[in-house]
Amino acid sequence: xxxxxxxxxxxxxxxxxxxxxxxxxxxxxxxxxxxxxxxxxxxxxxxxxxxxxxxxxxxxxxxxxxxxxxxxxxxxxxxxxxxxxxxxxxxxxxxxxxxxxxxxxxxxxxxxxxxxxxxxxxxxxxxxxxxxxxxxxxxxxxxxxxxxxxxxxxxxxxxxxxxxxxxxxxxxxxxxxxxxxxxxxxxxxxxxxxxxxxxxxxxxxxxxxxxxxxxxxxxxxxxxxxxxxxxxxxxxxxxxxxxxxxxxxxxxxxxxxxxxxxxxxxxxxxxxxxxxxxxxxxxxxxxxxxxxxxxxxxxxxxxxxxxxxxxxxxxxxxxxxxxxxxxxxxxxxxxxxxxxxxxxxxxx
Amino acid sequence: xxxxxxxxxxxxxxxxxxxxxxxxxxxxxxxxxxxxxxxxxxxxxxxxxxxxxxxxxxxxxxxxxxxxxxxxxxxxxxxxxxxxxxxxxxxxxxxxxxxxxxxxxxxxxxxxxxxxxxxxxxxxxxxxxxxxxxxxxxxxxxxxxxxxxxxxxxxxxxxxxxxxxxxxxxxxxxxxxxxxxxxxxxxxxxxxxxxxxxxxxxxxxxxxxxxxxxxxxxxxxxxxxxxxxxxxxxxxxxxxxxxxxxxxxxxxxxxxxxxxxxxxxxxxxxxxxxxxxxxxxxxxxxxxxxxxxxxxxxxxxxxxxxxxxxxxxxxxxxxxxxxxxxxxxxxxxxxxxxxxxxxxxxxx
Numbered sequence: 001x002x003x004x005x006x007x008x009x010x011x012x013x014x015x016x017x018x019x020x021x022x023x024x025x026x027x028x029x030x031x032x033x034x035x036x037x038x039x040x041x042x043x044x045x046x047x048x049x050x051x052x053x054x055x056x057x058x059x060x061x062x063x064x065x066x067x068x069x070x071x072x073x074x075x076x077x078x079x080x081x082x083x084x085x086x087x088x089x090x091x092x093x094x095x096x097x098x099x100x101x102x103x104x105x106x107x108x109x110x111x112x113x114x115x116x117x118x119x120x121x122x123x124x125x126x127x128x129x130x131x132x133x134x135x136x137x138x139x140x141x142x143x144x145x146x147x148x149x150x151x152x153x154x155x156x157x158x159x160x161x162x163x164x165x166x167x168x169x170x171x172x173x174x175x176x177x178x179x180x181x182x183x184x185x186x187x188x189x190x191x192x193x194x195x196x197x198x199x200x201x202x203x204x205x206x207x208x209x210x211x212x213x214x215x216x217x218x219x220x221x222x223x224x225x226x227x228x229x230x231x232x233x234x235x236x237x238x239x240x241x242x243x244x245x246x247x248x249x250x251x252x253x254x255x256x257x258x259x260x261x262x263x264x265x266x267x268x269x270x271x272x273x274x275x276x277x278x279x280x281x282x283x284x285x286x287x288x289x290x291x292x293x294x295x296x297x298x299x300x301x302x303x304x305x306x307x308x309x310x311x312x313x314x315x316x317x318x319x320x321x322x323x324x325x326x327x328x329x330x331x332x333x334x335x336x337x338x339x340x341x342x343x344x345x346x347x348x
Numbered sequence: 349x350x351x352x353x354x355x356x357x358x359x360x361x362x363x364x365x366x367x368x369x370x371x372x373x374x375x376x377x378x379x380x381x382x383x384x385x386x387x388x389x390x391x392x393x394x395x396x397x398x399x400x401x402x403x404x405x406x407x408x409x410x411x412x413x414x415x416x417x418x419x420x421x422x423x424x425x426x427x428x429x430x431x432x433x434x435x436x437x438x439x440x441x442x443x444x445x446x447x448x449x450x451x452x453x454x455x456x457x458x459x460x461x462x463x464x465x466x467x468x469x470x471x472x473x474x475x476x477x478x479x480x481x482x483x484x485x486x487x488x489x490x491x492x493x494x495x496x497x498x499x500x501x502x503x504x505x506x507x508x509x510x511x512x513x514x515x516x517x518x519x520x521x522x523x524x525x526x527x528x529x530x531x532x533x534x535x536x537x538x539x540x541x542x543x544x545x546x547x548x549x550x551x552x553x554x555x556x557x558x559x560x561x562x563x564x565x566x567x568x569x570x571x572x573x574x575x576x577x578x579x580x581x582x583x584x585x586x587x588x589x590x591x592x593x594x595x596x597x598x599x600x601x602x603x604x605x606x607x608x609x610x611x612x613x614x615x616x617x618x619x620x621x622x623x624x625x626x627x628x629x630x631x632x633x634x635x636x637x638x639x640x641x642x643x644x645x646x647x648x649x650x651x652x653x654x655x656x657x658x659x660x661x662x663x664x665x666x667x668x669x670x671x672x673x674x675x676x677x678x679x680x681x682x683x684x685x686x687x688x689x690x691x692x693x694x695x696x
Binding site for chain 1: 360384447452478484
């Protein structure tokens with residue numbers, strides 16, 4: 001691939017840099033394209049209810065390790081992560097397509113397991129599997145899913161609507177999926193040369209569940225709607241809180257201030273973080289795959305949002321688009337940096 | 349993957365068998381799903397103009413060989429094959445999403461080349477690239493594209509509407525992409541150990557073009573519309589004529605008779621087939637990747653369709669769903685069999 005010209009390693013520019021490089025000159029031109037690249041999903045004209053569309057690809061050895069991921073869970077998760085992007089637009093997920101690439105290492109029964117997880121997620125979230133492609137692969141397993149959702153255009157929530165003084169909210173807890181992954185990797189290592197040992201998962205079941213079988217927050221979309229709250233901006237947390245909050249700030253041309261003590265962390269995460277001697281807030285800021293919703297609301301919705309279980313207010317939006325900060329318990333304030341989850345980085 | 353249970357090799361059931369096995373129990377339930385799995389594309393409610401959605405995955409070493417496929421052509425083709433499925437629904441392609449998995453073997457410039465082909469196809473066919481995913485891959489290149497299209501529901505053409513006595517029509521010529529591939533593979537082999545030799549492509553440029561840069565038949569959809577012809581059934585020819593015609597027959601619960609002398613074959617295909625001593629009709633029936641349109645029309649549209657350049661009438665629909673036959677010049681009639689293009693078969 002690299003004959004007589006100067007080339008740039010992909011790791012030099014990173015995933016976001018590469019996407020920016022490839023897509024910066026793309027301008028939607030079709031009249032039915034209401035929003036193109038740059039949010040959790042694109043928006044397409046589709047009558048009374050507009051359509052959102054999003055896609056994700058999962059590759060063996062990069063996004064999952066079959067030595068500790070049951071295929072059924074993997075199928076479920078592959079659907080879940082796509083639906084999460086639909087919910088992050090404040091839309092209702094309706095259909096998915098599923099393409100898989102499979103090597104001869106897999107038997108029909110394995111693919112049946114994978115599909116049973118996919119179909120189970122479809123049932124739980126009430127979406128239809130309407131198409132796909134099943135092809136041979138020379139190496140590992142590849143799963144590519146595209147999800148569609150619907151919502152009236154005025155209720156679709158983008159990343160770009162955050163206003164000064166808006167409250168920054170997050171659902172559930174953060175960092176748990178990261179800790180689940182750390183635990184799985186530790187126990188894989190510990191039992192690698194000692195098959196008589198059983199992995200030690202007791203007391204950390206919640207973290208495993210969060211890593212292996214994440215649930216996208218359809219319930220939060222519903223609860224916000226029932227409470228009469230329309231977020232001003234929303235994104236799902238797939239790459240860690242700091243990366244996602246910076247996306248909202250960039251797209252909204254605003255800054256932010258968040259408070260470390262407000263960041264919701266599960267007791268099991270705190271406990272395991274002690275074993276690893278890693279600050280659980282760091283994991284919450286930079287760990288991936290939480291699939292919680294991060295959103296901003298008008299301060300006037302404060303009372304309403306306070307009534308909803310499982311939502312935490314962690315900060316607020318600042319007017320200065322250069323100012324992104326996290327305030328610690330002792331009053332120290334440091335700039336928020338996006339480390340995020342970069343699959344092209346070698347250390348992940 | 350294959351511990352203590354009985355397993356079935358995927359090659360035993362084949363691609364279509366596997367898809368059937370995985371999807372036979374899937375029933376669309378969402379009210380906006382107008383048609384699910386089983387046609388070139390699914391149909392989704394979307395206001396005045398319904399939406400069609402289709403997806404394809406291309407994997408290095410299975411669907412393409414980068415030793416003779418320029419990345420720019422590959423990007424163009426990856427879009428083209430998806431749009432072909434949209435046109436096969438008699439719809440207008442409007443948007444695509446593109447997900448790619450790339451290994452560190454590729455440089456940013458390579459991916460730029462790939463994307464320049466993708467963007468060029470978008471420009472030629474007037475579709476918007478509205479989203480995607482860019483991820484790392486441990487081995488080869490993986491491209492997964494989903495295409496959306498629009499058409500009023502009453503003009504969307506499925507595989508299932510063929511009626512007795514309908515004329516069977518095909519656009520362009522068949523087998524050329526197969527011959528292009530044979531030529532590329534022959535010359536790759538011939539020059540493998542002799543870098544001083546140049547591959548011999550003279551006189552076969554059309555076949556190479558058909559393999560490396562197929563054009564989906566948007567023009568045929570337009571011409572049929574302008575002529576006031578609404579096909580009764582339609583499919584695109586990705587797996588060879590016999591496989592596709594049998595899909596139409598199965599979905600329409602009908603039989604068919606086609607005439608070998610009516611099958612359109614390009615002079616370059618005939619010439620190269622002599623070199624290989626393979627019957628060009630066999631290649632037209634079973635070779636893949638033509639991306640022409642196969643469709644049936646009412647006999648009353650005979651005059652109209654005869655006016656359109658680049659469409660051949662190759663046979664007609666029979667009432668008996670068990671009867672699929674091809675009639676040869678000498679009057680011999682043999683049953684039509686689907687060999688198609690099966691990526692799980694070892695000999696392809």
